[in-house]
Amino acid sequence: METILYDQFYRIEEEHWWFVARREIILDQLRRYAPFPTANDILDVGCGTGIMLQCLQGFGRVQGFDFSPEALAYCRRRVGGSVPLTLGTLGEKPPFPPRTFDVITLLDVIEHIEDDQAAVRGARDLLRPGGVVICTVPAHPFLWSGHDVLNQHKRRYTARELRRTIAGAGLRIEKFSYFNTLLAPAVFAARLATPRRRRLEPRSDFKVYxxxxxxxxxxxxxxxKPLLRLANAPFGVSLLCVARRVDA
Structure with missing residues (x-):
C-alpha cells in the first residue's frame, strides 16, 4: 500500500463512515463466532494504523502483525506499548509458534498478497483447533478502479474465488456474505458511469464528508449489522468470511 495512505487512514478512520460501520459489523460477527469466553489470544494481521487493535483489546490478548514498518509506527502512536507489534508476513515463516491464537483477523489484507491462499494457510497454521479467521476483501472485479491501484491490490474477489481460497487453505466456512450492500447500488452506478481512463487513475475513494x-x-x-446476524446478503461492495479450524 502506498505510504501516503497510512497517514490518511490514521487521520480519518476513527470517524469516517466506512471504517466506523465496517468495524461494528466485524466486531458483531466476532462476538457470534469466536470461541469466547475461552478465546484469549488474538492476532490482527495487516494491522495497518492500529484502529482495530484498539477495538480488539476488549476481547483478549491482542497482537499486531504487519509487513510495513510505517504501519507499525502508526500503530505505536495509537496504542503505545499496550499491544505487542511484530514485523513480517504470513508468506514467510511467521515469527509465532503454530497453534498460538484463537482468533486471527485478515481485514482487507489478502487482496494485497500474490499467493493469497498460502497466506490464509499460514493463518490457519497459527490457529488453535476451534479458532476462527475473520476475513474481509473487496468484491467484484468489475468495480476495479484507481482506488485499487493506489492501494496496490492484486485483485477484487468474486464469491467463488474467496470461497475457494479459504476452503482450499483447510478452513471450514461458517459465515459467508457480501456486505456494504445498501449503499452498493450507488457505488456500482458511480463506478460504471465514470469513463474507464478516469476510473483507473490512482486515487483514494476515502473522502472527508x-x-x-x-x-x-x-x-x-x-x-x-442486525441483518447479517439473520442472513447472508446476495450482493455488496465487500465480502466477509468467518472460517474455523476444525482439526484436532
Whole structure:
C-alpha cells in the first residue's frame, strides 16, 4: 500500500463512515463466532494504523502483525506499548509458534498478497483447533478502479474465488456474505458511469464528508449489522468470511 495512505487512514478512520460501520459489523460477527469466553489470544494481521487493535483489546490478548514498518509506527502512536507489534508476513515463516491464537483477523489484507491462499494457510497454521479467521476483501472485479491501484491490490474477489481460497487453505466456512450492500447500488452506478481512463487513475475513494452526510452514511451502513446476524446478503461492495479450524 502506498505510504501516503497510512497517514490518511490514521487521520480519518476513527470517524469516517466506512471504517466506523465496517468495524461494528466485524466486531458483531466476532462476538457470534469466536470461541469466547475461552478465546484469549488474538492476532490482527495487516494491522495497518492500529484502529482495530484498539477495538480488539476488549476481547483478549491482542497482537499486531504487519509487513510495513510505517504501519507499525502508526500503530505505536495509537496504542503505545499496550499491544505487542511484530514485523513480517504470513508468506514467510511467521515469527509465532503454530497453534498460538484463537482468533486471527485478515481485514482487507489478502487482496494485497500474490499467493493469497498460502497466506490464509499460514493463518490457519497459527490457529488453535476451534479458532476462527475473520476475513474481509473487496468484491467484484468489475468495480476495479484507481482506488485499487493506489492501494496496490492484486485483485477484487468474486464469491467463488474467496470461497475457494479459504476452503482450499483447510478452513471450514461458517459465515459467508457480501456486505456494504445498501449503499452498493450507488457505488456500482458511480463506478460504471465514470469513463474507464478516469476510473483507473490512482486515487483514494476515502473522502472527508460533511458531518451530517457522514452520520447518514454510517447509519445506513450500520442497518446491515442486525441483518447479517439473520442472513447472508446476495450482493455488496465487500465480502466477509468467518472460517474455523476444525482439526484436532
Amino acid at each position: 460533511p458531518r451530517w452526510l457522514n452520520i447518514l452514511l454510517t447509519r445506513i451502513f450500520l442497518l446491515e
